[in-house]
Amino acid sequence: MKKIIYFALAFAVCIPMLAQIQSPQPSPAAKIMQRVGLTDVTVEYSRPSMRGRTIFGDLVPFDKIWRTGANARTTITFNTDIMVGDRSLKAGSYAIFTKPSASSWDVYFYTETGGGGTPQEWDESKVAAMVSAEVMTMEMPVETFTITIDDLHNSGATLGMLWENTYVGVPFTVPSKEMTMKSIESVMAGPSGNDYFAAASYYFQEGEDLEQAKKWVDKAVSMNSNAFWMMRLQSLIYAKMGDKKGAIEAAKKSLAVAKAANNADYVKLNEDSLKEWGAM
Structure with missing residues (x-):
């Protein structure tokens, strides 16, 4: 009988040890899914907030590679080939890294998506594309880091990044015309x-x-x-x-x-x- 009581007490003590406390994350995860023309675009990232801090030039230093978010690397996935700037990106997933400065950002599409934060050793051979984007100053501050896919049209959209008083937009184009023409030809051919x-x-x-x-x-x-x-x-x-x-x-x-x-x-x-x- 004593053994049974001891076992029951030990089990009762273990229950709290196995439980996990759930609380809000300081940089919650977010996922955007957007069809652009005939291309599906997905962005996955974590969203840090200002909380009274100065962001660009302080928390996020100028002229250094930034993970463009928090926690794991921010990723973007395209299910077709696309064009960003004058560079072609094959269908697939890429980590988005940026190098902010006061007047412009360098935006990198990096082929290695795994891991948290920036790579310990930056590998230029893994940069599938890099474009520079002008910084636009916003009158009203944005408290929480936000990524958008806006300015939608049949052949493309703009990947936007907003935080504090900064907005940066990276236009990209998708092969809607080529895909549509191919579809038309296929259907019309019977x-x-x-x-x-x-x-x-x-x-x-x-x-x-x-x-x-x-x-x-x-x-x-x-x-x-x-x-x-x-x-x-x-x-x-x-x-x-x-x-x-x-x-x-x-x-x-x-x-x-x-x-x-x-x-x-x-x-x-x-x-x-x-x-x-x-x-x-």
Whole structure:
């Protein structure tokens, strides 16, 4: 009985030790998600506040690399290639570092996103792009460091950074025109061979209208002369429709192209079918 009591008391003592106190963070995390044209842009950062302090030229020294926020590195992610200044940035994630001065900031897009604060050793080879942006003085101070994506238009936006009486904006452009033109051309050109093949495959597998499946697979093969997998489906559809001659002809074409491509799987599949249909 005493052992049970001692165990219960020990367990009760451990509970407070396991609990974690939750309290507001001095620099809370923030996340911005914005579509710019056809590009998705995401910014993740932490937001320190002034709290009566002088920021630029004091808390954030001039002419030194700053993490551009607090805690972990501020990151920006693009799901397409973009342009910032005259530099192209590939789709992906970048840490944003800045070097503030009284009249302008140098803004760096750094390929190494992990870690907290600035790198112990700055590596210029990891700077994917750097642009200089003019400092604009604001009449009303901003208490908490803020990043914005504003001035939205079809082909770009401005990455803004605001704190104290300072605003810095970095314009960037996105490939909306190129993506839209490509989409228009694709749609106006009609379905691709892969589209016809996918539709025919579904109809064949689900036992739907084989006449329609045949039309689609014939169209797919006509648009892809070296697609042995499409010819293979064509042979199976013909066979299921009772067109043994057409099935053998399609299987032989698929076999020849599969051999040329060194695809052993499709070589065997076609040879097995040709044997089954008495053509080998």
